[in-house]
Amino acid sequence: MSVHADRAPGAPEIRVETPFQRFRSEFFESRIATFALGLLALIIVLALLAPWITPQNPYDLAQVDVLDGKLPPGSVAYTGYTMWLGSDGAGRDLYSAILYGLRISISVGVASGVIAMAIGSTIGLIAAYAGGRVETVVMRLVDLQLSFPAALIALMLVAVLGRGIDKIIIALVAAQWAYYARTVRGSALVESAKEYVEAARCLGLGHARIVFRHILPNCLSPLIVVGTVQTAHAIALEATLSFLGVGLRQTEPSLGVLIANGFEYMMSGRYWISFFPGIALLLTIVSINLVGDQLRDVLNPRLKK
Amino acid sequence: MSVLEVAGLRTHFFTRAGVVKAVDGVDFTLERGQVMGLVGESGSGKTVTGFSILGLVDPPGRIVGGSIRYRGEELVGAPDERLRELRGNRIAMIFQDPMMTLNPVLRIDTQMVEAIQAHESISKKAAWERARDGLGQVGIPSPEERLRAYPHQLSGGMRQRVTIAIAFLNNPELIIADEPTTALDVTIQAQIIYEAQKVCRERGAAMIWITHDLAVVAGLADRICVMYAGRIVEAGPTDDVIDRPLHPYTVGLLGSVPSANKRGQRLNQIPGMTPNMLALPKGCAFRERCSRASDACLVNPDITEPAAGRAIRCFHPHGIEVPA
Numbered sequence: 001m002s003v004h005a006d007r008a009p010g011a012p013e014i015r016v017e018t019p020f021q022r023f024r025s026e027f028f029e030s031r032i033a034t035f036a037l038g039l040l041a042l043i044i045v046l047a048l049l050a051p052w053i054t055p056q057n058p059y060d061l062a063q064v065d066v067l068d069g070k071l072p073p074g075s076v077a078y079t080g081y082t083m084w085l086g087s088d089g090a091g092r093d094l095y096s097a098i099l100y101g102l103r104i105s106i107s108v109g110v111a112s113g114v115i116a117m118a119i120g121s122t123i124g125l126i127a128a129y130a131g132g133r134v135e136t137v138v139m140r141l142v143d144l145q146l147s148f149p150a151a152l153i154a155l156m157l158v159a160v161l162g163r164g165i166d167k168i169i170i171a172l173v174a175a176q177w178a179y180y181a182r183t184v185r186g187s188a189l190v191e192s193a194k195e196y197v198e199a200a201r202c203l204g205l206g207h208a209r210i211v212f213r214h215i216l217p218n219c220l221s222p223l224i225v226v227g228t229v230q231t232a233h234a235i236a237l238e239a240t241l242s243f244l245g246v247g248l249r250q251t252e253p254s255l256g257v258l259i260a261n262g263f264e265y266m267m268s269g270r271y272w273i274s275f276f277p278g279i280a281l282l283l284t285i286v287s288i289n290l291v292g293d294q295l296r297d298v299l300n301p302r303l304k305k
Numbered sequence: 306m307s308v309l310e311v312a313g314l315r316t317h318f319f320t321r322a323g324v325v326k327a328v329d330g331v332d333f334t335l336e337r338g339q340v341m342g343l344v345g346e347s348g349s350g351k352t353v354t355g356f357s358i359l360g361l362v363d364p365p366g367r368i369v370g371g372s373i374r375y376r377g378e379e380l381v382g383a384p385d386e387r388l389r390e391l392r393g394n395r396i397a398m399i400f401q402d403p404m405m406t407l408n409p410v411l412r413i414d415t416q417m418v419e420a421i422q423a424h425e426s427i428s429k430k431a432a433w434e435r436a437r438d439g440l441g442q443v444g445i446p447s448p449e450e451r452l453r454a455y456p457h458q459l460s461g462g463m464r465q466r467v468t469i470a471i472a473f474l475n476n477p478e479l480i481i482a483d484e485p486t487t488a489l490d491v492t493i494q495a496q497i498i499y500e501a502q503k504v505c506r507e508r509g510a511a512m513i514w515i516t517h518d519l520a521v522v523a524g525l526a527d528r529i530c531v532m533y534a535g536r537i538v539e540a541g542p543t544d545d546v547i548d549r550p551l552h553p554y555t556v557g558l559l560g561s562v563p564s565a566n567k568r569g570q571r572l573n574q575i576p577g578m579t580p581n582m583l584a585l586p587k588g589c590a591f592r593e594r595c596s597r598a599s600d601a602c603l604v605n606p607d608i609t610e611p612a613a614g615r616a617i618r619c620f621h622p623h624g625i626e627v628p629a
Contacts, residue, residue, distance in 0.1 A: 195405035201361055202400075203393035203420045203471070213419070217410040 026298045033294030040287040043280075047102035054096035055081040058253070066091045070265065073272050086272040088261055094272065097258055098280045104254040106284070108165060109235035112172035116234075117227050119173065120180025121216070127181070128188035129211050139185065142178040150175040154237055158246045168247055172234045183226045187219040221299035228292035232285045239281055255281045306376055308479050308511045309335040309358070314371035314381075316350075316357045323583045327353040327366070329535035332608070333528075335479070340505065340512045342522030342543065344558070345532030348579055351515045354532075355481045358513075359396060360388040375479070394424040397472035399482040399501070403464035403489075407456040413440075413467055414452040420474050439470040442507075443500045462493035466500060473504050480505065480512040486521060498525055519562055523547055531555050534580055534590035541615035551611060551622035553595045589619070597621040 028034050046053070056063050056079075068077045068091035076082050077093065085094035127138040145153070157171040191197065192215060200210050241247035242256025243263075250257060255277045262273025316328040328350040335341055345351050356362050358373055360380060373380040375391065392398075400406040408416060417436035418429060425432075433452070440448035443466040456464060465485060472480055482501065486494040502525060505512050516522055522529055522543065529546045531539040531554065539552040550556045560573030577594035580586060586593050588603040595602070599621065606618045 195400055195402060196408045198361070199398070199400055199406040199468070200408070201392070202359060202398040203423060204389045204391070205393070205419065205423050206389070209419070209423070214408050214411070218408070220410075 030294050036287040036290035043284055050099035054099050056093040056096040058092040058097040058100050064091050085276045088273045094276050098277050101253055101255040101258050105235050108238050109231050112169045112234045113231035116173040116176040117180050120177035121184040124181035124184030125188050125211050128185045142181050145178040163249055176230050183222050184219050187222050188215050191215045191218045225296040232288035236285055307334050308337050310374040312372050316353050316368050318366040325582045326535050331537050333530055335511045338509045340526045342526030342529045343515045349532040350535040351532055352483055355483050394475045395477050396479045397477040399472045399485045401484040401487050403468055406468050409456055420471050424475050439474050443470045465497050469501055480510050483515045539617045551617045552619050553597050554591050556623050
């Protein structure tokens with residue numbers, strides 16, 4: 001049967017591009033996306049390294065001096081280091097506060113994104129696979145939820161639950177699971193109709209195995225895209241809630257809390273207290289969204305030239 | 306004991322436009338190691354018959370009557386759990402399009418090991434070795450290398466060999482092959498038929514080979530059942546049916562095979578179209594396309610056995626004069 005071998009014996013092996021290699025080269029075709037990914041990586045590294053690269057721990061009251069409050073960018077602090085981005089009303093060095101704030105903002109965004117993705121895609125998969133009444137009930141619930149603005153739902157939940165990181169994550173998950181459920185349900189419907197699912201059923205595989213091992217991996221492309229965009233949304237939503245004063249506490253300042261702190265000084269010309277945290281938030285969200293856009297272009301076969 | 310006995314099987318689809326009687330009275334018996342060709346045109350109910358045996362008819366379809374006995378055990382109305390034990394284990398299926406039946410994101414070994422472990426508690430290593438041997442048996446060169454491949458890295462013929470290997474992994478007693486060669490080119494077709502037949506003989510498995518191609522089953526099957534509009538219209542040993550067809554539809558099918566005709570002669574074509582399954586003609590469904598039809602055909606013909614081992618549903622079979 002050697003006739004059917006892919007190549008004659010002794011012939012050099014043809015290197016076939018793996019799907020991941022193709023994905024990688026297509027992703028880096030866009031300069032903007034490459035730049036955005038680099039920026040995002042830089043932001044994450046800075047946030048991770050915050051305790052080692054900042055001159056001050058803004059949470060440690062012993063290191064914060066009210067006498068350093070409201071200093072403009074470039075001033076030298078009472079304790080001796082230069083505050084390149086100035087300081088806020090409590091005397092916190094803004095550069096340090098922003099990096100620590102990024103840690104909180106990004107981890108809240110990623111945690112709620114991952115949890116919402118897990119819950120939402122499980123619900124969406126089950127709805128698509130079960131069909132019938134289960135699907136109708138779940139998807140009408142999703143429609144109902146999506147007809148309210150996410151910010152409104154999160155706001156109501158936070159009002160009930162109270163403040164704190166855990167509570168805001170719960171609120172964000174509740175506001176966002178529906179996006180994942182709808183996306184996954186759509187592509188799971190397409191996948192369930194394909195013959196390999198029928199073949200898996202003919203092999204006598206269990207329902208759970210078919211849903212999570214066969215259908216889910218085939219729905220990953222849209223899930224990755226929605227996950228990226230929704231994580232950026234979650235970060236923005238958390239900042240919004242914190243800015244409105246219902247999100248995180250002053251003792252664990254995220255970027256939204258920092259922006260809110262500086263807002264009262266805006267009119268008095270001390271722009272930097274709100275401005276620099278705002279820029280940090282903007283760069284984070286824009287870079288995530290640009291990466292998400294490029295992922296969508298690369299992973300969606302319909303957009304391929 | 307027969308491996309499979311199907312009697313009076315009726316599977317209907319309850320659609321908004323009406324009831325589609327996709328399978329409406331199908332009877333056959335399959336002995337151990339026997340190969341049966343189930344022949345018919347598209348929409349005649351061949352595939353639905355196959356899925357009915359596996360208990361995989363999806364709503365709006367439902368088995369409304371008849372019985373399917375696997376080694377004497379009734380499968381119609383059997384609990385889901387029991388059917389799942391049988392599926393892929395005692396009764397396996399091979400599909401038409403090998404491009405579609407393997408999961409594109411899972412490696413071949415993952416899919417094969419999973420098929421074994423679904424029915425047996427066996428170590429991953431032992432399952433992997435059995436998968437490798439299985440690939441070797443269907444003529445796949447360097448099976449270890451192929452096991453590590455993804456489906457898109459294999460050619461169509463190679464993939465169909467893999468699906469055949471998967472079907473035989475758990476030593477089933479019955480294989481339902483649903484047009485497994487239709488999507489392949491002719492040279493590969495012959496090889497796939499050869500491999501399937503070989504493995505079948507070696508393991509002593511019975512096989513139902515569903516096809517629309519009489520030429521394929523002629524050299525493969527022990528018995529042939531010809532289906533038309535949800536019913537078996539003619540059944541018998543392969544050679545008898547091919548050499549001396551009785552039902553006008555079988556005669557028409559054989560007449561339309563190019564190799565059976567003289568060079569330069571026009572192919573015989575069955576006049577008319579496949580009937581609309583929602584509005585079947587009264588009586589014999591083939592009546593309106595049949596040259597031998599008479600008023601008697603307004604009543605649905607019962608099965609008769611004009612010779613030993615042969616069965617037809619027709620009032621005016623070939624070889625018997627049409628009454629004026």
